[in-house]
Amino acid sequence: MNLEALRKKRRARMVSSTKQSISDYAGPRRIYFIYKRCLKKFKGDISIWLQYINYAKKTGASRTLGKIFAQAIQLHPANEKLWILAAAWEWEENANIVAARVLLQRALRLNTTTESLWHEYFRLELVYIAKILARREILGIETSTEQIEQDLLEDKDVDSDNMIQLPKVTGEEFAMFDKEDEEEDKQNSKKNTKSKKGKKEKTQAPLTEEKAEAFKTEKNPVLRGEVAMVVYRNGIKEIPRSFTFRKGFLDIANSFIKPKPLKEDSIQYIYDTIEQDFKDLPEARALVARRAIDAYKVDEEGYARGVAESVKAFWQICEEGDARTWELFVENMEAEYHKTQEENLKLYFSKIIDRIFTSANKKKVHSETLYLLHINWILSTSTLSVEDISKRALAILDRAAVEYPASRALVLQQIRLLRTLSRSEQTARLPEIFARALKTHLESFDVWREYITFIRTAYREEDMTKEQVEEAFLEAVRITTTLLPDVTEERAEIGKIKQSVGVWFLDWTNETEGIEGVRRVYQSLMKKSLPELAFFMACINIEKNNSVDEDASRKAIIMLYDKAIHADEKNEDTYLSFLKYLNETGQIEMANKVLWRANKAVADKDAFSQSYSEMLEGKWTEPTFGVSAGLDLDTDMDSQEADATLSS
Incomplete structure (x- = not known):
């Protein structure tokens, strides 16, 4: 196909004649032949059939395309995509509604x-x-x-x-x-021949008034x-x-x-x-209620009348509905609020949404989703100052958190809003909230991230001493180490937590004490726990960036690479990273030993050899090993960032 495309370009550039030659047919014929051979052997591969169909469409081979669809559908009658493509082709390309x-x-x-x-x-x-x-x-x-x-x-x-x-x-x-x-x-060609010979074609019967x-x-x-x-x-x-x-x-x-x-x-x-x-499904009742809205587009004349009718219908179903019905009322009104550009309509939707939340509260209709919708509505539409918005939203969140203590979304929203307030209010309330949140949501990466951000900011603002922060980090490492491993995809977040907490600890120690503090911390942690691969690679990166004591750094890096290999002996990237470091520092003898060790441990020796060759040629890109998580912390949230958080 690439060759045929190149031939067409060259012919357009070099040949002025429009007369068709054998080369204009040979290329496509060869491509069709290869496709047919391929599909004889791989009849069950839908992707090849779709490629074949697309190529036939591109080349305008209508008769061939009909045969392709027939063969593909015969072999795959349960594949709805082939049927739909065939019908679309008949209607859109051939204008044949009957065949479609x-x-x-x-x-x-x-x-x-x-x-x-x-x-x-x-x-x-x-x-x-x-x-x-x-x-x-x-x-x-x-x-x-x-x-x-x-x-x-x-x-x-x-x-x-x-x-x-x-x-x-x-x-x-x-x-x-x-x-x-x-x-x-054949029949069409015969009809054409007869008409050319002068025979009269059949005339349609005259159209009567009844017809x-x-x-x-x-x-x-x-x-x-x-x-x-x-x-x-x-x-x-x-x-x-x-x-x-x-x-x-x-x-x-x-x-x-x-x-x-x-x-x-x-x-x-x-x-x-x-x-x-x-009739018992809230989504269905909401769909029926918004019928008058769906009958018009936003810019059509009857849209405003349709909105009024739908709002009336929604109020009726909310009177006898559950919390889900109220949630759907809010979601539908918010969708229309963002859809329209007319200011009076936006004001109308805004008043309606405020009234929904007020009525739901009076009737004591509450749910986690309804609280979150209320908070998001306040944050996205209120014209008050950042602090006033936060306090208004927090008053609702405090009530919601008591009513739904197991809600992770409500706790995270509460923490993020508190971080927009003054330092005194943060230090007064956040420690208690974090203590409760880390018990209830121990396996939430976002909660741990917010907690580490808080203690680092508290140290920078001198609300916590260095000893207190280090003690908090050590306790966090101890708790996360005891978490069960992430053996399933649903528990992948736990692995992310276990990797990140130790890396965050090293990053903070490096900022406050330098390389000596980092060495003290990772040596202590290696004695007390079994760190993840990302932890060792974070230590290695910090050691590589240190140039104060080169000999000590080299010894430490070799020791850490050895620990990292023990943590995951079949990880090819760890070996390649180690070999790259040894080659760059001229430690050839040790590099040969590591290479021999790697060839015995890795699962795919050929792939490893190929990657090793690319590494020697400078073409291999070293992965992050999850170390980037250590830099992914919002440790400085000023008023401008707070505004951005609220608007989002």
Whole structure:
């Protein structure tokens, strides 16, 4: 394919003639041949089929593309993406609505519970209707019987009775795809030949008044959206209990602006079925309540009226709903607040949201999410000063933290807001909050990060002595060392905590005492605990950056690398980092010993040898080993940063 692209560029540059030559066909033919050979051996690889389809589309090989789709679907009838691509190609490229319908109907016969197929068939019918209605509106066809005849008789098989039945699919049908295409091409060529010989073509029967009346939009079942509604009814029979599936149909219907392909009675039917089948689901009730909003775009004339109707409906369902209903009310109003640019509407939404929180509080309707929504709303919209905003939000958070002590999000929000206040208020309240938070949320990386940031800032502001901070760090290391290992993906955060706390300790010690303090700390920690690989690599980085006592640093670095290898003997990057250091410092004899040790320990010797060669050539990039976590601390939060935190 790259060669063919290069040939085309060179031909365009060097050859002025537009006459086609054998080279114009040889390249694509060779590519198709390779694809066919590949797919004979790897029939099950969907990615290759998709590449093949994309290439055929790119080269405009319509006949070949039809055969590719037939073969791919025959081999992978359960893959909805292939069906959808085939139907889209028939409709968008060939303008063949009948073939697109048949493809999706066959797909649904084989995959009755595949939601995306039902949605795409529904979308296809609405797009077809919208296209016809838009064309009629522009050309004024609705009142012209001649244009109606010319327009609708183009699609001869558009009878709704044929379209609503899903035909059965057999293996023979797929095998006959190619033969059908060839026979159709032969018949078309014969028709063309006959017409050239002077034979009269069949004329269409004149359009009577009765037929013209039936072709009008309000009389035609297809243009009224009846086929699309049959798709919806059949879809919800096959997948009756999925709310997201129902909502998908509404999202598709509401995505059309003008002309709307579905009539109001059809959209009302969808809302009625959702309300009836999911009457106990808050999300469904909220969807029905916001129907008046979804009927209009933000800049349309009836939008304000729709908002008022939806707000009234939301208040009604909140009267008898639970906390989730109130949360959805807030979320929907906030979404509309951010969507509109009109100031009066923004003010209206703002008043409504404030009223929701006030009413929920009076009715004692509380939840963790509702509290968080209230806090975020205050922080994002209030025009008060940073300190006043924080105090107002904290008053709510204090009540929420008592009601939901196990909520990590509420505790973190409380800590971050307190850090925007004065140092005296921070030192008065944060120690108690951290003591409670570290017991309840011992496995939260964010809580540990906030705690380490607090004690480092407290030392810098002279609210804590050096001994107190070091004691706090030692206690943090002791607690995190006792955490169970991160053996599952869900517990990956624990590994991050165990790596980072020790690295943060070293980073702070290096700032306050220098390399001697760092050596004292890591030697002490190695005796008391089993540090992670990241801890040793952080020590090595600090030692490498130290140039005060080069001999002592070299001995310390070698010792630390040895400890790091013991921590993870199969880690190739540790060996490569060690070898790189030994080569740079001219310790060749030791480098040979380490290389021999590495070749015995690593799992993939060939890959390691390749990486070692790249390291010698200067092409190998040394990883961070998680050491960057030591620098990822917000230790200086001034008023400007506080403003940024609140606005975010």
